[in-house]
Structure formats: C-alpha cells, structure tokens
Amino acid sequence: MPEDVQMNDSEPQPAAPTPAAAAPALSTLHHLKEIASVIEAGSLSKEVRRISRAVRLTVALRRRLAARDVSAFLGFALPASSEAYARLTALVPKEDDTEMDVDAAAPATQISIKHGLPEIEIYCYLLVLIFLIDQKKYDEAKACATSSIARLKNLNRRTVDVLASRLYFYYSYVYELTNSLAEIRGNLLALHRMATLHRDELGQETLLNLLLRNYLHYNLYDQAEKLRSKAPRFEAHSNQQFCRYLFYLGKIRTIQLEYTDAKESLLQAARKAPTSARGFRIQCNKWAIIVRLLLGEIPERTVFMQKGMKKALTPYFELTNAVRVGDLELFRAVADKFASTFSADRTRNLIVRLRHNVIRTGLRNISISYSRISLADIAKKLRLDSENPVADAESIVAKAIRDGAIDATIDHANGWMVSKETGDVYSTNEPQIAFNSRIAFCLNMHNEAVKAMRFPPNSHKEKESAEKRRERLQQEEELAKHMAEEDDDDF
Amino acid sequence: MDPKLTEVAQMFARFKAAYARNDLDACVTLLSQLKVQLTKFPSLPPLFQQAPNSVEELKLARDIYEHAVVLSVKLEDQDAFERDFCQLKPYYMDTCGIIPPSPEEYPILGLNLLRLLVQNRIAEFHTELELLPVKALEHPCIKHAVELEQSFMEGAYNRVLSARQAVPHETYVYFMDLLAKTVRDEIAGCSEKGYDSLSISDAKQMLMFSSDQELNQYITEEHPEWEIKNGSVFFQKAKESQPCKEIPSLQLINQTLSYARELERIV
Numbered sequence: 193m194p195e196d197v198q199m200n201d202s203e204p205q206p207a208a209p210t211p212a213a214a215a216p217a218l219s220t221l222h223h224l225k226e227i228a229s230v231i232e233a234g235s236l237s238k239e240v241r242r243i244s245r246a247v248r249l250t251v252a253l254r255r256r257l258a259a260r261d262v263s264a265f266l267g268f269a270l271p272a273s274s275e276a277y278a279r280l281t282a283l284v285p286k287e288d289d290t291e292m293d294v295d296a297a298a299p300a301t302q303i304s305i306k307h308g309l310p311e312i313e314i315y316c317y318l319l320v321l322i323f324l325i326d327q328k329k330y331d332e333a334k335a336c337a338t339s340s341i342a343r344l345k346n347l348n349r350r351t352v353d354v355l356a357s358r359l360y361f362y363y364s365y366v367y368e369l370t371n372s373l374a375e376i377r378g379n380l381l382a383l384h385r386m387a388t389l390h391r392d393e394l395g396q397e398t399l400l401n402l403l404l405r406n407y408l409h410y411n412l413y414d415q416a417e418k419l420r421s422k423a424p425r426f427e428a429h430s431n432q433q434f435c436r437y438l439f440y441l442g443k444i445r446t447i448q449l450e451y452t453d454a455k456e457s458l459l460q461a462a463r464k465a466p467t468s469a470r471g472f473r474i475q476c477n478k479w480a481i482i483v484r485l486l487l488g489e490i491p492e493r494t495v496f497m498q499k500g501m502k503k504a505l506t507p508y509f510e511l512t513n514a515v516r517v518g519d520l521e522l523f524r525a526v527a528d529k530f531a532s533t534f535s536a537d538r539t540r541n542l543i544v545r546l547r548h549n550v551i552r553t554g555l556r557n558i559s560i561s562y563s564r565i566s567l568a569d570i571a572k573k574l575r576l577d578s579e580n581p582v583a584d585a586e587s588i589v590a591k592a593i594r595d596g597a598i599d600a601t602i603d604h605a606n607g608w609m610v611s612k613e614t615g616d617v618y619s620t621n622e623p624q625i626a627f628n629s630r631i632a633f634c635l636n637m638h639n640e641a642v643k644a645m646r647f648p649p650n651s652h653k654e655k656e657s658a659e660k661r662r663e664r665l666q667q668e669e670e671l672a673k674h675m676a677e678e679d680d681d682d683f
Numbered sequence: 684m685d686p687k688l689t690e691v692a693q694m695f696a697r698f699k700a701a702y703a704r705n706d707l708d709a710c711v712t713l714l715s716q717l718k719v720q721l722t723k724f725p726s727l728p729p730l731f732q733q734a735p736n737s738v739e740e741l742k743l744a745r746d747i748y749e750h751a752v753v754l755s756v757k758l759e760d761q762d763a764f765e766r767d768f769c770q771l772k773p774y775y776m777d778t779c780g781i782i783p784p785s786p787e788e789y790p791i792l793g794l795n796l797l798r799l800l801v802q803n804r805i806a807e808f809h810t811e812l813e814l815l816p817v818k819a820l821e822h823p824c825i826k827h828a829v830e831l832e833q834s835f836m837e838g839a840y841n842r843v844l845s846a847r848q849a850v851p852h853e854t855y856v857y858f859m860d861l862l863a864k865t866v867r868d869e870i871a872g873c874s875e876k877g878y879d880s881l882s883i884s885d886a887k888q889m890l891m892f893s894s895d896q897e898l899n900q901y902i903t904e905e906h907p908e909w910e911i912k913n914g915s916v917f918f919q920k921a922k923e924s925q926p927c928k929e930i931p932s933l934q935l936i937n938q939t940l941s942y943a944r945e946l947e948r949i950v
Contacts, residue, residue, distance in 0.1 A: 411814050541813060580841060587838045587839055587840045588837055590838065590873035590874060590877035591873050592838065593877045600877075603878075604881055635945045639945075
C-alpha cells in the first residue's frame with residue numbers, strides 16, 4: 193500500500209497517551225485529543241472495541257463542537273504537510289484564531305499522538321463531516337464525504353472498518369438531506385462490493401441498509417428485494433443496523449403482501465430499537481399496525497398509548513377503530529381526514545388495501561349476530577353503494593366463506609345467508625396448537641436474549657483464578673455445543 | 684440529422700405503415716430489425732451517454748418500444764409484452780428531465796398493471812403501484828386497474844365484469860377478456876364453498892355461460908366432483924374439521940419433551 197508508506201514517512205512522534213485526569217478544565221478540544229489517543233491505542237493494539245468507543249464518545253461531544261475546536265484538532269492530529277490536512281482545513285470555516293491559541297497551547301503538551309495513522313486520518317474526516325452536517329453546510333459536507341470515500345477505497349485495515357461504516361452512513365445522510373440519493377447509488381454498490389471482498393461485515397451491514405434505504409426512498413421495492421435476497425447474510429454486528437434491516441425488510445414484505453413475515457420483522461424491529469430512537473420506533477409501529485390490520489388482527493389499545501407516541505399514532509388509532517367497527521363510511525372519513533399524514537408516511541396505498549378488511553370485519557360481525565339474514569340487508573349494513581348491491585353482497589359473502597373469514601352458507605333461491613353454529617373450539621386441537629406456538633415464542637425469545645448478550649473480551653480474566661476459569665469455559669463450551677446440536681435438530 | 688437516426692426513423696415509419704394496414708407479420712420482422720438498430724445508440728439506457736441528438740434518439744426509442752408493447756397485445760403474446768415492457772420501463776422511470784413524458788405512459792403502465800392482475804401476480808402489482816406518483820393514480824387508465832384489483836380482492840366480481848364495458852383504452856379489451864376467465868374460476872371456487880346447491884339456470888348465469896351445454900362441459904373439465912341432479916348443481920363440501928376423538932399422543936410427547944429440554948437449559 194503506497195499510501196500508507198507515504199503517511200508513515202511524515203515525522204513520527206513518540207506515542208505517549210496520557211490519562212485524562214491531569215487536565216483540570218476539560219475543553220472540547222481536550223476531549224477530542226483524548227478520543228484521538230483512544231483511537232491510537234485501538235489501532236496499535238488492533239482492538240476494534242476501542243475504536244467503537246471513540247466513535248461513541250464523539251457522538252456525545254457532537255453538540256459542543258465549534259469551528260475552532262475542529263480546526264485546532266486537525267492541526268493537532270494531522271501533519272501539516274499531508275494532503276488530508278490541506279483538504280479538510282479548507283472545508284472548516286475560519287474564525288478568529290486568537291482564542292484558539294490560548295486554549296490549545298496548554299493541553300497540547302500533555303497528549304500527543306503518533307502522526308500518520310490512517311485511523312486518525314479517517315477519524316478527522318468523520319469529525320469534519322459530522323461537524324459540517326450539524327452546521328448545515330451540505331455542499332462542503334458532500335465534498336468532505338466524497339474525498340473520504342475516495343481515501344477509504346485505498347485502505348484495507350480492520351480497525352478502520354468501524355470508522356468507515358460511520359462515514360458511509362453520514363455520506364448517505366448528506367445526500368439524503370440534499371435530496372440527491374439517486375446519485376450515490378452506484379458508489380454505494382461499489383463500496384458494498386469492496387466491503388464484501390474485504391470481509392468487512394460491519395461495512396456490509398451498514399452499506400446494505402443504506403442501499404435498501406436508497407431504493408425505498410424512491411419506492412423501488414423490486415430492486416430492494418432483489419438486492420436483499422442476494423446479498424450475503426451473517427449474524428448482525430450492530431444492533432442498530434439490524435433494527436434498520438428488519439424495518440426495511442418489513443416494509444418490503446408488506447408491499448409484497450407477505451403480511452405474516454412483515455409483521456414479525458416490524459415488531460422485532462420496534463422491540464429491538466433503543467428507547468431513545470423514538471422516531472424510528474414510531475415508524476415501525478405505524479407499519480406494524482397497518483400490517484396487523486391487513487392480517488385481520490386488531491392491535492391492542494396499549495400499542496397506541498405508548499409513551500411519547502400517542503400523538504403520532506392518533507391517525508392510526510382512528511383507522512384501527514374504523515376497521516374494528518367494520519364501518520365503511522367511518523373508514524372513508526378517517527382516510528380522508530388524515531390523507532396528508534398517510535401520504536407523508538407513504539402508507540396511502542396500504543390503506544386503500546384495508547378497505548377489504550373493513551368489509552370483512554363488518555361481515556363477520558353480521559354473521560355472529562344473525563343466524564339468518566337477507567343479502568339485501570347485508571348490502572345495506574355494509575353500505576355497499578353500487579348498481580347491484582345484492583349481487584355484490586352475494587359474491588362478497590361467497591368469497592369470505594371461501595377464505596374462511598365466516599362460517600356460513602348462502603341460499604341463493606331465497607336470497608339469504610345462514611350462519612352455522614359455532615362449534616366448541618375446545619373439542620378440537622386448536623387450543624393445543626395455540627398453546628404450543630406461544631410456548632415456542634417465549635422459549636425462542638429467551639434463547640435470542642441469551643445469544644444477544646455481549647461481554648467485553650478478557651474483562652474478568654484477572655478476577656478469576658485459573659481453575660475457575662477453566663471450569664467456566666468448559667461449561668460454556670458444553671452449553672454452546674448443546675445449543676448447536678439443538679439447532680441442527682430443528683432443521 | 685444523423686444518418687443512422689434517419690435510417691431508424693424511416694424504418695419505424697415503414698413499421699407504422701404496416702401496423703396501420705394490420706400486417707402483423709411485417710410488423711414483427713421490422714420490429715426485430717428496429718431493436719437491433721437501437722442497440723447502436725449509446726444515449727439509450729443503460730448507458731445514457733450524452734450525445735448531440737440524444738433527445739431525438741430517446742424519443743424515437745421510446746416510441747418504438749411503446750408500439751412494441753401495443754403490438755404484443757395485438758398478437759396476444761404475454762411473454763413478449765413482459766419483455767417489451769421491461770425494455771420500455773427505464774424510459775419512463777429514468778429519463779425525467781431529458782425528454783418530456785409520453786402521452787402513452789399511463790395507458791401502458793395501466794395495461795401492465797392489468798396484465799399482472801390477470802396473471803394473478805398481486806405482489807408485483809403492488810410493487811409497481813408504489814412506483815407511481817399520486818397524480819398518476821388519478822389517471823383513468825391507472826384508476827381502472829386499481830379499482831379492478833380492489834373489487835377482485837373484495838369479491839365483487841360483477842363489478843369486475845361490468846368494468847369491461849368501460850375500458851379506458853382499446854388495447855385493454857384483450858386483458859379484460861382474460862380477466863373474465865380468471866373471474867369465472869374464482870366464482871366457481873367461491874360457489875363451491877358458499878352454496879350447498881344451485882339451480883342450473885342460476886349457476887349458468889353466475890358463471891356467465893350462455894347455454895347448459897357450456898356449463899356441463901365446464902363442470903366436467905374443471906370440477907368433475909360437482910354433481911348435477913334434479914335440475915340443480917350440488918357441490919361436494921370439503922370435510923369439516925371434526926372434533927378430535929383421538930389425542931395426538933406422539934406429537935404431544937414430542938412437544939412436552941422439548942419444553943422440558945428448553946426449561947432445563949434455562950434453570
């Protein structure tokens with residue numbers, strides 16, 4: 193890698209990361225320097241975990257970033273002669289420098305880092321990009337993102353992957369903010385291919401989600417599904433990315449009428465998402481509500497009363513109510529009343545599909561209440577307004593019977609519908625099946641939870657005695673073997 | 684004007700002339716030649732290279748494919764329709780801003796929706812529908828297809844059939860006829876479950892047959908299990924789910940054992 197060689201040439205300084213305790217007043221710049229030393233440590237010890245921590249710390253700093261901090265940090269982290277320095281400093285707006293010097297002088301002596309690490313360089317790109325996005329300087333942000341992507345293409349280090357995946361995310365985010373997502377589709381595909389070749393699983397995960405988002409932004413469900421079904425899948429590395437993936441998957445499946453699978457994905461996405469991601473969870477819930485309605489289920493009232501979502505879900509609450517009652521008039525009124533919300537949520541077409549569920553529910557209510565009712569009355573109750581409501585009602589009832597929504601027969605000669613006696617469910621195997629599926633769900637949930645637990649490597653090495661550790665490892669191994677066997681059995 | 688473009692334009696004019704005098708064989712030969720010629724234009728999808736007369740080229744190519752789609756309907760060739768439509772689609776989706784939208788766009792998109800409906804590819808129907816902007820849904824051709832799908836899902840089959848009288852475009856008739864066949868099968872399936880029996884005249888009317896003979900033939904071909912006696916059609920009911928008399932012991936043992944195993948793992 194010629195680039196790396198060139199970077200290492202530039203005046204190597206002694207690496208001496210110092211703990212933060214020394215600094216009395218912790219300025220933003222100081223924090224940034226600490227982060228840089230974390231990255232450096234991660235890079236030298238090849239521990240990806242430390243780099244993830246650095247990214248997390250940066251996000252916490254995000255609100256406090258100022259132009260002078262960023263440019264001072266660039267001066268600190270990048271060699272002045274490097275290409276990246278020249279490019280990035282040009283993008284950060286200039287402010288008066290007097291204050292900066294005072295601030296920067298003191299801590300600079302305490303923390304110093306080795307110049308020329310690619311991780312640090314990429315981190316600088318990321319920092320500037322986040323800063324520019326927060327400052328709403330989208331054109332500069334685009335330039336920064338593009339040059340960072342160009343730089344990333346020449347790097348192949350696992351420790352960069354974490355930073356790279358964040359960069360991809362913000363890269364796509366800038367283009368989304370400026371409404372030009374279509375431009376970068378080819379680029380993202382190329383990056384995804386590169387990540388696959390490098391076995392950068394986090395990058396693949398992030399890029400796949402970005403691509404899906406890109407396609408779905410333009411409603412290209414067909415392309416999204418084709419990509420998704422062909423892209424390599426593996427165990428999720430990041431919970432956030434996995435949530436996103438589930439959400440996109442749920443959306444695609446909803447459009448393609450695979451409601452049962454869609455419901456599962458959407459509910460799982462809503463459940464797995466962190467509580468702070470309120471917007472995301474609202475979106476998941478909206479889609480999940482519609483899918484459940486399309487499946488003929490009525491979501492419980494608690495779904496709509498979740499903390500902080502009540503207002504956003506109101507249109508969907510009223511919609512659910514209309515479906516529950518089975519009143520076409522009310523349904524139409526709600527759909528019209530909230531037409532703009534539904535258009536904005538892009539659920540308008542799905543709501544059109546719901547009409548048929550409203551009729552079904554209405555029909556089911558009728559079938560439960562009456563043992564015999566004339567088709568003309570059914571048409572009146574369902575408020576079917578067409579030239580020939582009785583014939584419509586007859587064929588609708590016939591289809592509902594065939595699909596198993598109601599249990600009845602039609603008497604064509606007399607023009608009425610006769611509902612059958614509902615038999616005793618407990619005399620069949622139904623309860624047993626329901627019981628089994630619930631137990632299976634709970635057990636599966638438990639296993640998933642166990643699998644999802646993460647521990648930092650070697651964290652309790654010191655505390656345990658060697659013997660205890662051996663014992664524990666053995667137990668773990670047994671358990672893992674056992675679970676693997678179980679899994680094999682299931683297939 | 685570019686000589687190559689002129690040549691294709693002239694050939695297309697000949698194609699249109701052949702189409703006008705309903706010489707379908709000549710149309711097909713000319714069309715395949717035209718398609719070969721089109722591959723020589725670099726400004727067409729997927730390359731979209733900038734060229735001085737790319738606008739004319741794109742317009743011409745779109746026009747050719749639009750005619751190809753309509754021709755395939757005339758030939759009643761659904762596979763050709765699908766192929767031609769796939770070639771045409773990029774011109775509608777990806778050329779915004781380069782060439783003005785075609786007046787034929789919505790009728791052809793509606794036609795495609797109808798085709799998907801006839802072939803019972805409902806998932807793809809909805810996928811295509813999502814691609815359309817809100818204002819497209821107002822267009823009579825698209826609206827026609829959307830309403831058909833709704834009536835179809837609801838089970839209001841006579842609304843589907845009466846829509847045949849109100850087709851928005853003459854090319855739609857072919858698919859509407861196909862749809863009528865699909866609808867007949869659906870009605871037959873529903874009647875089987877919904878009625879115990881139907882008089883022959885009612886069944887005839889419902890399944891849209893003009894004579895008893897046609898009805899008899901349909902029943903022997905499609906539903907040999909139906910019975911005709913005393914002037915009525917009797918449907919054989921599928922067996923109802925009987926109350927279970929036997930306990931599915933083996934299955935229960937299996938399930939219980941798996942619960943025990945899982946619980947042991949937890950404790």
